[in-house]
Amino acid sequence: MGSDNWNWHSDFDYDRWVKLPVPGPHPLARYKHGAVVVDEKLYIVGGSRNGRYLSDVQALDLRNLSWSTVKLKSQSESDNVKDGRSLEVFPATSGHSMVKWGNKLLLLGGHSKDTRETVTVHFIDLESLVSGVMDATGKIPVARGGQSVTLVGSKIIMFGGEDKHRRLLNDVNVLDLETMTWNVAETKQTPAPRFDHTAAVHVDRYLQIYGGCSHSTFFNDLHVLDLEMLEWSQPQIQGNLVPPRAGHGGVCIDDKWFIVGGGDNKSGALETLVLDMSTLVLSVLTNVERKDPLASEGLTISSALVDGEQFLVAFGGYNGNYNNEVYVMKPKPKDLKHPKIFKSSAAAAAAASVTAAYALAKSESLDFPAIESSKPKVDLSVEVSALKEEKKALESSIAWVKAEKSTVKTKLDEYHETHADLLKELHSVQGQLAAEKSRCSSLEAQISDLQTRLSSMESLEQKVQALRSQKSAPEHDTSAKRQSSGGAWRWMAP
CATH class of the missing domain: 2.120.10.80 (Kelch-type beta propeller)
Incomplete structure (x- = not known):
C-alpha cells in the first residue's frame, strides 16, 4: 500500500x-x-x-x-x-x-x-x-x-x-x-x-x-x-x-x-x-x-x-x-490581505505600535532626498495607497485606545471619590470607637471602686457580727449566775 x-x-x-x-x-x-x-x-x-x-x-x-x-x-x-x-x-x-x-x-x-x-x-x-x-x-x-x-x-x-x-x-x-x-x-x-x-x-x-x-x-x-x-x-x-x-x-x-x-x-x-x-x-x-x-x-x-x-x-x-x-x-494558507482593525483594547494597543513602526519605516524611506538616476521612475501609487490605508488603521486604533483610556480614567476617578467617602466614614467610625473605648475605661474604673467598697462592707459586716456575738455572751453569763444564786438561797431557806 x-x-x-x-x-x-x-x-x-x-x-x-x-x-x-x-x-x-x-x-x-x-x-x-x-x-x-x-x-x-x-x-x-x-x-x-x-x-x-x-x-x-x-x-x-x-x-x-x-x-x-x-x-x-x-x-x-x-x-x-x-x-x-x-x-x-x-x-x-x-x-x-x-x-x-x-x-x-x-x-x-x-x-x-x-x-x-x-x-x-x-x-x-x-x-x-x-x-x-x-x-x-x-x-x-x-x-x-x-x-x-x-x-x-x-x-x-x-x-x-x-x-x-x-x-x-x-x-x-x-x-x-x-x-x-x-x-x-x-x-x-x-x-x-x-x-x-x-x-x-x-x-x-x-x-x-x-x-x-x-x-x-x-x-x-x-x-x-x-x-x-x-x-x-x-x-x-x-x-x-x-x-x-x-x-x-x-x-x-x-x-x-x-x-x-x-x-x-x-x-x-x-x-x-x-x-x-x-x-x-x-x-x-x-x-x-x-x-x-x-x-x-x-x-x-x-x-x-x-x-x-x-x-x-x-x-x-x-x-x-x-x-x-x-x-x-490541511489549514488554509495565511491570508496576505491587510490585517483587520483590532477590537480589544490590548489588541488595539499592539496594533497601534506595530502599525506605527511599519508606517514610520515607510515614511523614513520616502523622506530621503531624491537621487538622480538613469533608471526609469517607479510608480509608487500602490505603495502610497497602502500607506494611507495603514495610516487610517493607525488613526482608528489610536482613537480606540484614547476612548479606552478615557473610560478607564472615568472609572479611576469614581474609585477615588468612593475611596475618599470610605476614608471619611472610617475616620468617623474610628472616633466613635475611641469614645466608646474611653467610656469603657471609665466604667471599668467605677466597677473597680465598687468592688473595693464591697470588700470593705464585707469586712465591716464581719466586725459587726463579732460585736454582736460579744454582746450576747455576758448577758447569758449573768442570767446563769442569777439562776444559780436563787437556787442556793432556796436551799438555805428554812
Whole structure:
C-alpha cells in the first residue's frame, strides 16, 4: 500500500480532518504522550493506558505511512544491563512535554515511578538513537506533570502543572539550554494554578496560556505573559465563545494557534479552534461528532511539512476509549490581505505600535532626498495607497485606545471619590470607637471602686457580727449566775 499512499497529501480539502489510511500494525493506543514531527516523521514517546505508564518510542513516516518502533541505546551500554536484566532506556512516563532542540528530542516533566523531587530533562538523539539525562543546575523546579513547555530561542519556558502530591502550580521556570541552568521568573498578576492547559509564544515575546483545569474547575480563559516585563495580563478574547476544556492539544503556524480536542471529564470538546495571536480573535474552524477520536483529552497536535504542504497531525487521546489512529488537516494558507482593525483594547494597543513602526519605516524611506538616476521612475501609487490605508488603521486604533483610556480614567476617578467617602466614614467610625473605648475605661474604673467598697462592707459586716456575738455572751453569763444564786438561797431557806 506504500505506493498507493505515496501521494496521499496531493489532493486535500482545506480545514477538514481526515483519518490517514495507515496500514499494518499501529502503536498501542494511549493518551498524555509526547509528540513532535521531525523531517516528515511523527515521533510518539510514552503516555498512559489503563493506568499504566508507557516507555516506548514510535515513529510514523508521513510519506509512506508506515509505523516503526525506535530502539534506543543508553549513554553507556553498561547502564542498560544490571544483574543480567535489561533496563528501560527511557522511563515509563505520562503527562510530559516534548520539544525538538537541534538533533535531539527533549522530554521534560511528567508522572512516572521516578522518586526524584525535581524536574528531569531526558533527551533522545535522533542521529545516534542514544537516550539519557541532561544534567542541569540552578533553581530546578519541583517534579510535575501536565505542565506546558514552550521553546523561545534557546530557552524553555515551563508554566504550571501538578506535582506528585497533587499540588497545583502556577510558577514560571526558565531553562537556558546553552548553559543548562534553571531560573525562576518572578512574575506579576499570575493566573490561577492549573494543569493540562496549552501554551504558545507570539513574536518571541508574548507567552499565551489557554484553558486547563484545577481539581474542580475547567477554564476557557487566555492569559498573556510579557517575557520582557514579566507581567501577566488577561485580555478579552474576541469571536466565538467556546466551552472550557483541559487536555487539549495546540500548535502554531505563523500567527495562527490551532487548538484541538480536550474536554471536562464528562464530554470531549467538539470544536477545532484557531486563535489569531495578533488580533486575539478566536474562531471555530470545524466541528466533529461526539465520541470522535478528535474530541478526546490527552491527544497531541503537531505541525508537519510534507512535500511542501503544511498539515496538522493528531494522534492518541481518550474519550471513553483510547485512540491510536492518525488524523490530518490541511489549514488554509495565511491570508496576505491587510490585517483587520483590532477590537480589544490590548489588541488595539499592539496594533497601534506595530502599525506605527511599519508606517514610520515607510515614511523614513520616502523622506530621503531624491537621487538622480538613469533608471526609469517607479510608480509608487500602490505603495502610497497602502500607506494611507495603514495610516487610517493607525488613526482608528489610536482613537480606540484614547476612548479606552478615557473610560478607564472615568472609572479611576469614581474609585477615588468612593475611596475618599470610605476614608471619611472610617475616620468617623474610628472616633466613635475611641469614645466608646474611653467610656469603657471609665466604667471599668467605677466597677473597680465598687468592688473595693464591697470588700470593705464585707469586712465591716464581719466586725459587726463579732460585736454582736460579744454582746450576747455576758448577758447569758449573768442570767446563769442569777439562776444559780436563787437556787442556793432556796436551799438555805428554812
